[in-house]
Amino acid sequence: MDLDVDYATALLAAVLLGIGFVLQQHSAEQEPESRFLSPRILTDLLRKPRWLLGIACMVGGYLLAAWSIGHLALIFVEPLLTTYLVWALVLAVPMSRQAIRLTEVAGALILIGGVTLLSVTRATKPVGLSFGSFSHWYAAAIIAGIALAAVLAGHRMRGHMRATLTGLAAGLVFGIQDALTRQTLGILQGHSYSVAALLSSWPSYALAGAGVVGIWLMQNAFSAAPLRASLPAIAAGEPVAGIALGIVVFGDRVQISAGMLAMEAGGIAALIIGVVAVARSLAFTGLRKLALATTPIPDPAGQLSPEGTPGPTSGAAADRTIAEPGPASG
Numbered sequence: 001m002d003l004d005v006d007y008a009t010a011l012l013a014a015v016l017l018g019i020g021f022v023l024q025q026h027s028a029e030q031e032p033e034s035r036f037l038s039p040r041i042l043t044d045l046l047r048k049p050r051w052l053l054g055i056a057c058m059v060g061g062y063l064l065a066a067w068s069i070g071h072l073a074l075i076f077v078e079p080l081l082t083t084y085l086v087w088a089l090v091l092a093v094p095m096s097r098q099a100i101r102l103t104e105v106a107g108a109l110i111l112i113g114g115v116t117l118l119s120v121t122r123a124t125k126p127v128g129l130s131f132g133s134f135s136h137w138y139a140a141a142i143i144a145g146i147a148l149a150a151v152l153a154g155h156r157m158r159g160h161m162r163a164t165l166t167g168l169a170a171g172l173v174f175g176i177q178d179a180l181t182r183q184t185l186g187i188l189q190g191h192s193y194s195v196a197a198l199l200s201s202w203p204s205y206a207l208a209g210a211g212v213v214g215i216w217l218m219q220n221a222f223s224a225a226p227l228r229a230s231l232p233a234i235a236a237g238e239p240v241a242g243i244a245l246g247i248v249v250f251g252d253r254v255q256i257s258a259g260m261l262a263m264e265a266g267g268i269a270a271l272i273i274g275v276v277a278v279a280r281s282l283a284f285t286g287l288r289k290l291a292l293a294t295t296p297i298p299d300p301a302g303q304l305s306p307e308g309t310p311g312p313t314s315g316a317a318a319d320r321t322i323a324e325p326g327p328a329s330g
Helices: 002-028 040-045 049-071 074-082 084-096 102-120 134-155 159-190 195-199 202-224 227-248 258-278 282-293 314-322
Strands: none
Touching (some): 002 040, 002 074, 002 202, 002 227, 049 159, 074 084, 074 227, 102 227, 134 159, 134 202, 134 227, 159 227, 202 227, 227 258
16 A cells, blocks of 8 residues: 555656646746846746746655655656656646647657666665765766756757757756755665754755756746747656766666667667657647737837737737747747
8 A cells, every 4th residue: 555655646746747847837938038047037937926836836746756766666756757748738738728639648658668668777776775975976067067068058049949958958957856865865764864964964955956956947948938849858858867877876786688778778769759759749839829928018108018918019929929930840
């Protein structure tokens, strides 16, 4: 029975994450392009109730995910958490008034299958029995460097490529956050869940910092293009970074054989196919068009037209909506 509760907890975490990401993106995409990589994007979003609800759902999802990491093997936790793509699609469909397509659901399931294949090729140790030495965390610095390179490359681009690269960076940072969560749980379990031990250890502070940076990068990715351009990259980057850190930092063993190498290759191929399939979702594109259509637009006199109310510049708003790239241009 306890095992069933643990699986249900991981699945509920995925549901909350999917809902949280959709709500955040619906608010973040209304931010002007000039706010990209600016701290003001977060100060603006803090005043939006829908975004705060999305953050609350995401935080709740990550807390449940942390519980799952402490009670289930990562080979089960990671695939279950990746199902947030499916739940994001389920919420995006009614919000965007777009029909869901079989290829989109199949793509999300293929991506989850890819994460599963990559996960089962390594054996993990229980949390609390495998501590990552500080000297092994150089791998996190390398991953952070890759994330920084992706952000800088995205800054020089526009639209979908900017969102994809920034989303990939956010996913990599979230993967570092997952590894830090594992380290923090190990410290707590090794010190009888002492708060003093938590406050005196560096992983807890690094965990908080990684969470803030990940959220900031994710909002920038959400603001750059429809959700279909960023969320699959986040979903692919997070487990890959987490698996890499599990091997280097925590000593997770990778099983090397012809069959296992074939599974790893299949997992990578499934990740790529799944990302491409989900990235073509009409529902995620429809969310952006809906948000742009209801964003207050300044009229020539400097006044804001009420949300959803045609004003003097309603034609400009319509043009901006029509100009959004559709599936054919993505």
